[in-house]
Amino acid sequence: MRADRLVAILLLLQQRELVTAAEVARELEVSESTARRDLDALAMAGVPVYSAQGRGGGWRLVGGARTDLTGLTAGEARALFQVAGPASSANPAAKAALRKLVQALPEPFRVLAQAAASSMLVDPHRWGVSRFERTTPPFLDDIQDAVISGVQIRLGYVDGDGSVTERIVHPLGVVAKGPIWYLVTHTDAGRRTFRIDRVSSVEPIDDPVHRPEGFDLAESWREIADEVDRKRTPLEVQAVCTPEGIGKLRMTLGDRLEVGGSTIDGRIEVVIRGYNEYALAGELAGLVEWLEVTGPPGVRDHLTLIGNALIERYGRGSPHGP
Incomplete structure (x- = not known):
């Protein structure tokens, strides 16, 4: 988690008079380019970090090695927690680091820092097939x-x-x-x-x-996203899939696929969401090598019709077949 790394870098800067990107990369087990991006992110966010160029150069906290977190201004504390990311969606190690950082802040800044950490959430999964890149809205x-x-x-x-x-x-x-x-x-x-x-x-x-x-923002957003997904894909199809086909289903269906437990014959129960029976049957027809739809009956009927049409068009004896 990036939040974990950014907090770790700041604590590292407190302990040492100067650090290089190579030292940060070695300490955090990341590439030097990642370490440089993280150091730049702290500086651009307004955290009091600067780079010294030339021989013996590196990164320092403004004020030298004795500078501690109580030297942050309110704006700098807020900037750090915004760039570190929401505590509610961080992993346990990142949460622990953020809690320690909060306790090291001056009392007036703690509420502000915690609010900044929980003010934003990133959900990378898109709705629909939009290929637009994320831009910053005016407000x-x-x-x-x-x-x-x-x-x-x-x-x-x-x-x-x-x-x-x-x-x-x-x-x-x-x-x-x-x-x-x-x-x-x-x-x-x-x-x-x-x-x-x-x-x-x-x-x-x-x-x-x-x-x-x-x-909790993360929990609230899960509820909102689930409700939108149910409205966008109100139909649920039950099926069983061979283990080797699960990867194909994930690639094709994304978060519309819910994977369950194993059946007696070693296949895996799955639930697939879609918009309507005809459209979903057409989508699943290409996965019959691994997938068997068990319900609802309407989707199975559409699959039968699709199968018959394929045989008529491409089967032996067809004027279009071999």
Whole structure:
């Protein structure tokens, strides 16, 4: 996890007067190019780190080896935790490192740092087949500022039909889902999610955010993504697959595939989601070498029709066959 490495680098810089990218790479068991990118990321985020060029050069903390984390400003502490990533989605080692870092901060900065660490989540799986690269929407920084500061915002929003509305929301977190940014909020109507590229205005107001008890951005986003996936792919197909075919299914179906336990004959139970029976049967027809669909009957019927059509078109004796 990158969060683990960035925190480790900062602690390493505290312990030594100067470190080189090669030393960081050796300590963290990464390539030198990765070490340089991480050091650059800390510097670009505003953490007080600088590079000394030439013979005997390397990376230092501003103020020398005696500089400790209590020397960070509020903005620097926030920048570190934003670049380190959300603690809620980090691995146990990264979480432990982030907790130690929080405890080393001056008391006034701790809440701000923790809010920055949990303000954003990255979900690399795309919805659909969009090949667009992720870009930064105009109001992303303003929205994340409100999440970290814990203040409500008056949000201007353009819906899918082009209608412009304005509402007051409690911003809880920002999620990058593939190339698209989303804002997770609490409203009078409950939890709501907004595409940030459709936000037309952001105005912070003085009222504090109401954060539902026990709210966790990663868990909340899993619930939101699962609900969207169910709406996009409402049909579930049950099937069994040979062990050697599971890799093919994962490659073809991605997160629409759920792998279960083994059957008596050594095959593996799977559940596959899709939009409708006909489309899903057409998709699964190319996987019959490894896959046997057990239900629902409608998908099996479509597979039968597809199989008969293939035999008629390409089987022996067909005018189009060999």
